[in-house]
Amino acid sequence: MIVRVDSNFCTGHGRCVGFAxxxxxxxxxxxxxxxxxxxxxxxxxxxxxxxxxxxxxxISLIDE
Known part of the structure; x- marks a missing residue:
């Protein structure tokens, strides 16, 4: 799996950092x-x- 971040939508909540x-x-x-x-x-x-x-x-996960 590949993780992809769309920086156009990220507003900096940082929840993702807490999880991974x-x-x-x-x-x-x-x-x-x-x-x-x-x-x-x-x-x-x-x-x-x-x-x-x-x-x-x-953030999205993409199947390789």
């Missing part, structure tokens, strides 16, 4: 700024929680 700090990090301006990343199997449940809890629906 290993993959998500807010940039200097307080928004997610990451490229598509392969999600390791051991983080998949945490990333799914982050996707489901993003109030702006800026």
């Amino acid at each position: 700090p290993e993959l998500f990090e807010l940039g200097d301006e307080g928004f997610l700024d990451i490229e598509d990343q392969v999600v390791p199997d051991e983080l998949l449940a945490s990333v799914r929680d982050a996707v489901q809890n993003c109030p702006e629906r800026a």
Whole structure:
């Protein structure tokens, strides 16, 4: 699975960082700024929680 962030929708709530700090990090301006990343199997449940809890629906999981 690949995690994708649409930076046009991210408003910097940071909930994703709480669920999966290993993959998500807010940039200097307080928004997610990451490229598509392969999600390791051991983080998949945490990333799914982050996707489901993003109030702006800026994060998605894509089946490779």
